[in-house]
Amino acid sequence: MTISIGDRIRALREFRDITQDELARRSGVSVDTIRKLEQGVRESARINTLRALARALDVQLERLVGQPTVTQQLTDDGGLLALRDAIQDPGSLPGVLGDDDLEDPPSPAEWAEQVQAATETYWTGGYSSLASTLPGLLRDGRATARQHDTEGVWRDLALAYQLAASLSTQSGHPDWAYTAVERQLAAAARASDPLLEGMGVSTLSWVLLRQGRWEHARSLAERKADALEPRRRGATPEELAVYGNLLIAAATPAARADQHDDALQLLTLAEGAAVQSGPTRAYGSAFSVVDVRTQKVNVSLAGTEGRPAEALSAARDVDLEAISRPVHSASYRVDVAQAMYQTGDNAGALELLLEVEADQPEWIRVQAGAAATVREMLEAERRRNSTLRGLASRLGVDPAL
Incomplete structure (x- = not known):
C-alpha cells in the first residue's frame, strides 16, 4: 500500500493531537489545502507549503514526504x-x-x-x-x-x-x-604501527557488533588485547589506551550475549589501565577512568535482561564534567535515561533525553537506543504527553504509518 503525503500529515497531526484548523494556524497554510491533502484530492503541494507543514508538525521535511x-x-x-x-x-x-x-x-x-x-x-x-x-x-x-x-x-x-x-x-x-x-x-x-592496528581491530569489533556478530566482535578484540597487553612497568599512555579500548570493545558484545560477569571483568582490567595511563588521547580516541565507567553503565543495560538498577548505581561513580568528548557524554546520558525509564522515572528520563537533544541535535537523531527508549515510553504513556510526542516525532518515532 502506497502512503501519501496526506496520510502522513493526518497521522502526524492526530499524533500531536491538533485539529486541521490548529495546524493551519500554526503553519500559515490554508485549512482548505490541508483538508484536500488529507482527503487525497491533492497529492502534493509546493515545497514551501510542505516545509511550513513539517515545521508546524515539528518533524523533518524528509519524514513528511517519506524519505528515510x-x-x-x-x-x-x-x-x-x-x-x-x-x-x-x-x-x-x-x-x-x-x-x-x-x-x-x-x-x-x-x-x-x-x-x-x-x-x-x-x-x-x-x-x-x-x-x-x-x-x-x-x-x-x-x-x-x-x-x-x-x-x-x-x-x-x-x-x-x-x-x-x-x-x-x-x-x-x-x-x-x-x-x-x-x-x-x-x-x-x-x-x-602495531598500536594503530590495535585501534583498527577495536573499530572492527564495533562494526561486527552492529552486524550482530557478537562472538566475532568479542573474540577479535580480546585476542588483540592479549597480544598488545603492555608490561606492568614502563608502559606508555598510548599502549595502555589502545589496550584499554580493546578491552572495552570486547566487553560490550560479552554483555549483549548475557555474559555480564565477563564484561565487568574486562572493564575492571580496562579501568586499571586507565588509572595507570591517566587521561589520554591516542589514535583519534579518548581513554580515561571516566570513559571506562560510562561503559559500565552501558553494559549493565545490555543483553536479554538488562540491569537498570545496577546501571544507575554505576552512574553514581561517573563524573559527567570529566567526560572530554561531547558525543561520549551524550551517549552516556542516553544510557542513564534508559535506566531511569526502566526503573520507573519516566519524567526524569524524558528530561534527560531532551537535554541530550539540546546538546547534540544531529547525533541523537541517528541513535537507535534513544529512539527505542522513546518508543517504549510512548507505548507505556497513560495520557498524551505533548513534550514526549514532540521528541518522538523529531527522532522519527512516529505513529504507525
Missing part, C-alpha cells in the same frame, strides 16, 4: 553516497587504473591538520559537516600517500578511514564500515 530520516540527514549535499564512493573507490584497488589527480594533493602537514580537524568534528557530533568533507579528505589522503610514501602519512590515512568506518556505522551502513576498516588496517600496516 537517517540517510537524508546526511545526504542533503550527497554526502553519504559520496562517502560510500570514496570508501569503495575502484580506482584505489590494486591493478585498477584510477583517474589521474586533478590537482596537487595537500602536503603531509596540511593533510595531518585536516585529519585532526575531521576527528574533532566527529567527536563533537557534526555528522552532516563530516559527511560532506570526509569523501574529499579520503581522496586527498590517498593522493598524498602516493606522492609522500611515509609512515606518518599512512598513519593519518588509517585514522581517516577509522572516521569513515565510524560515520558509516553511525548512519546505519556497517557494510561500508567493514570496507573502511579493511582500508584502515592496510594503511596501519604501511605505517608499521
Whole structure:
C-alpha cells in the first residue's frame, strides 16, 4: 500500500493531537489545502507549503514526504553516497587504473591538520559537516600517500578511514564500515604501527557488533588485547589506551550475549589501565577512568535482561564534567535515561533525553537506543504527553504509518 503525503500529515497531526484548523494556524497554510491533502484530492503541494507543514508538525521535511530520516540527514549535499564512493573507490584497488589527480594533493602537514580537524568534528557530533568533507579528505589522503610514501602519512590515512568506518556505522551502513576498516588496517600496516592496528581491530569489533556478530566482535578484540597487553612497568599512555579500548570493545558484545560477569571483568582490567595511563588521547580516541565507567553503565543495560538498577548505581561513580568528548557524554546520558525509564522515572528520563537533544541535535537523531527508549515510553504513556510526542516525532518515532 502506497502512503501519501496526506496520510502522513493526518497521522502526524492526530499524533500531536491538533485539529486541521490548529495546524493551519500554526503553519500559515490554508485549512482548505490541508483538508484536500488529507482527503487525497491533492497529492502534493509546493515545497514551501510542505516545509511550513513539517515545521508546524515539528518533524523533518524528509519524514513528511517519506524519505528515510537517517540517510537524508546526511545526504542533503550527497554526502553519504559520496562517502560510500570514496570508501569503495575502484580506482584505489590494486591493478585498477584510477583517474589521474586533478590537482596537487595537500602536503603531509596540511593533510595531518585536516585529519585532526575531521576527528574533532566527529567527536563533537557534526555528522552532516563530516559527511560532506570526509569523501574529499579520503581522496586527498590517498593522493598524498602516493606522492609522500611515509609512515606518518599512512598513519593519518588509517585514522581517516577509522572516521569513515565510524560515520558509516553511525548512519546505519556497517557494510561500508567493514570496507573502511579493511582500508584502515592496510594503511596501519604501511605505517608499521602495531598500536594503530590495535585501534583498527577495536573499530572492527564495533562494526561486527552492529552486524550482530557478537562472538566475532568479542573474540577479535580480546585476542588483540592479549597480544598488545603492555608490561606492568614502563608502559606508555598510548599502549595502555589502545589496550584499554580493546578491552572495552570486547566487553560490550560479552554483555549483549548475557555474559555480564565477563564484561565487568574486562572493564575492571580496562579501568586499571586507565588509572595507570591517566587521561589520554591516542589514535583519534579518548581513554580515561571516566570513559571506562560510562561503559559500565552501558553494559549493565545490555543483553536479554538488562540491569537498570545496577546501571544507575554505576552512574553514581561517573563524573559527567570529566567526560572530554561531547558525543561520549551524550551517549552516556542516553544510557542513564534508559535506566531511569526502566526503573520507573519516566519524567526524569524524558528530561534527560531532551537535554541530550539540546546538546547534540544531529547525533541523537541517528541513535537507535534513544529512539527505542522513546518508543517504549510512548507505548507505556497513560495520557498524551505533548513534550514526549514532540521528541518522538523529531527522532522519527512516529505513529504507525
